[in-house]
Amino acid sequence: MSTQLPVAGPAEVRAAAIRDLKADPRAVAGIVLVSGLAAAAGLIGPWLLGRIIDTIQAGSGNVLSTVDRLAFGALIFTVVQTVLGWWALKIGFRFGERTAARVRERFLRRTLALPPRVADHLPAGDLIARGSTDASLVALTLRSAVPEILVAVVHALFLIVAVLVLDLRLGLCGLVCLLGVGAAVRWYVRRARTVYLAVAASGADLADVVASTAKGARTVELLALEHRRSQITDSAITRARFARLRALWLRTVLFPWSEVALALPVVAVLLVGGALYANDLVSLGVVVTATVYLRQLVGPLDTLMLWIELLQGAGASYARVEGVADIPKTEAGLTPPAKEGGDRIRVDNAHFSYTGAKDVLHGIDLVVQPGERLAVVGTSGAGKSTLARLLAGLDRPHIGSVTIGGTPVAELPPDQLREHVVLITQDHHVFHDTVRDNLLIAKPDATDDELTAALDAVGAGWWADLPHGLDTEIGNETKLDDASAQQLSLARVVLADPHTLILDEATALLDPKTARQTEQSLAAVLRGRTVIAIAHRLQTAHDADRIAVMEAGELVELGTHDELVSAGHVYGRLWRTWHAEPEDDER
Incomplete structure (x- = not known):
């Protein structure tokens, strides 16, 4: 390119x-x-x-x-x-x-x-x-x-x-x-x-x-x-x-x-x-x-x-x-996801390389069912964020495929892609505008009740203390710290209400207690939606329906928390090591 x-x-x-x-x-x-x-x-x-x-x-x-x-x-x-x-x-x-x-x-x-x-x-x-x-x-x-x-x-x-x-x-x-x-x-x-x-x-x-x-x-x-x-x-x-x-x-x-x-x-x-x-x-x-x-x-x-x-x-x-x-909108003739395929995400033998010289993902096979909560864990450099980019359509595998409802995710037009998959990272952007207008980006016809409900859902109760509430101008009348700005970004996700949400350490800027409360609130609000969380806190993985364990660019384990702990392999060792230490929110 x-x-x-x-x-x-x-x-x-x-x-x-x-x-x-x-x-x-x-x-x-x-x-x-x-x-x-x-x-x-x-x-x-x-x-x-x-x-x-x-x-x-x-x-x-x-x-x-x-x-x-x-x-x-x-x-x-x-x-x-x-x-x-x-x-x-x-x-x-x-x-x-x-x-x-x-x-x-x-x-x-x-x-x-x-x-x-x-x-x-x-x-x-x-x-x-x-x-x-x-x-x-x-x-x-x-x-x-x-x-x-x-x-x-x-x-x-x-x-x-x-x-x-x-x-x-x-x-x-x-x-x-x-x-x-x-x-x-x-x-x-x-x-x-x-x-x-x-x-x-x-x-x-x-x-x-x-x-x-x-x-x-x-x-x-x-x-x-x-x-x-x-x-x-x-x-x-x-x-x-x-x-x-x-x-x-x-x-x-x-x-x-x-x-x-x-x-x-x-x-x-x-x-x-x-x-x-x-x-x-x-x-x-x-x-x-x-x-x-x-x-x-x-x-x-x-x-x-x-x-x-x-x-x-x-x-x-x-x-x-x-x-x-x-710039072509797509690289091939596109069709929306097939109705019979629903919103099921399927990864088949996916290999990916950033430079073309060396693969960072090797033969990933994964199926994420609609409404499932999947946690992806692994040590730094294991390939978690790269997998998230493939699932979100930001990259495409050079071997294999990543599809949603049978259509390659990377080939979806932007408007359709945003309806199906939203990727949230710890990077965020807040516009120099009112809190209301920052939220209306996600849903232009949202009512004030919907906006406040979205803020409350992610634990952003600070909005009520602003001098002019939702009409407070960010950057002029008030400045948000990184944690508050991240909560504002997450509130946009609640308003957008996508079929699939990918959280790539999206709560990393929050303190451990607030992060856990936010994750629980998001899970409640997005119940019935597919949530894929790149988990850096294993407590997040514990609450998931299934856990995918990445190591050196490969998917080495897949199962529930109890199954993986009982197996005693990579995830079991990670859990025992993490659980043996004082939890972050208790320090």
Whole structure:
């Protein structure tokens, strides 16, 4: 599997951009219409200026009165242009905010729809970068670029048409000189996409290195890997720096080139217009008006040049955000679990390896009946958590199968998988939001009574002491310790009410007494549901219907507590050793 998500091609990005524009047609039409009126109003001022010059030069009639009227008209149309330009940008910014929200929501939906084993194996930095840096850049572009570009394009077109209508010779002269701008843009665009994709990818790699190093800081310190991690970080920084320098080099070529090219039309029209005026082929007012039009053209073209550069980075980010859609929801045609198979979980001759070089699970055979409470025990490194990942569909065995109701668990779409199997580990996440909203993630239509019942079921009585109860904002009005946060996560499980719950040391952060009470409460609430507990406390195994004993990646024993203790093998030795010591909750 690729270490990064795919990137959408140019055609996909264009199609997505068109869809986003079509999603709000009234706003787009409003921007074009109002900016067109603003551009038309802006043409009147330079034309009136030319009339003023010609009137003064002619010197006939009431010159002062005529100049005053023309100057007042120019002032009025300048104000009108300013107001209409402001209105067009206002419409555009509102359009941009709505569109940016759609892009973010679309990215979130696609991310949540990723198969768990796909999302779990992706570098965290890639998803973080796409959901934060890339999405923010796309949102900024949609908020600012779309209205400003539309306004600039309409304004530029009106100016070009105006100078051509005013005098075809001067207009063509100016446009020919603009070919240099087109050449600069063409040179830049042909190189920019690859460069900016490299910038985004190197940034994602760097974020992943930093995130993984910070997350595994204790492991790095224990194994004395500081020097190695520093080298990896330095390498990622070097790649990111090199990619950014390449993008900077493109900009240092584009902008000086374009600045010179934008000045040429004005210079050319002054020279050619001066020659035509000297030969009485054109009036001075026409030359001045054409010059002002072309000088005004520099403004929108400058805006377009600036956004052309910014759009390359935004386009690369857009391609990365849209690339999530190219992740296949599944690797094969899927069907929901067969009705006749129920929710029975079956593991047949499962072999699994993380690296492909050495198996960590060897020939596991296991059947878990619906409603059964199964405890999986064993020493550290025995393969308990790896088996839990296979049962939850986060990984698939390279030999054998893991099925629920006859369908491979790893092939279930995320929405169906969450209905059937939920894996809870000691890792948890609490959002900076109210307690209520943190719980409603699991069941959006839950009532307050259901929410409080779920909290009480996992022993989270602390919610009643919060300043605003369920409406208390976590992270602002109160902070939860690890134990309380874990109970909040377990309350979500109660609300989700899955057919099968896998607890991989989910109560490890709780003190022994609270952990046992929570496990007993969960067992009562989830009665009739399948519960598979990776047990680090043997008292948890004692309460289970059956116990599976793992050793060196193999399932070595399977039976009830009394059967395994009587057999006196691995579990019997573990029980006697643990029971001989003072229990944790009695210390």
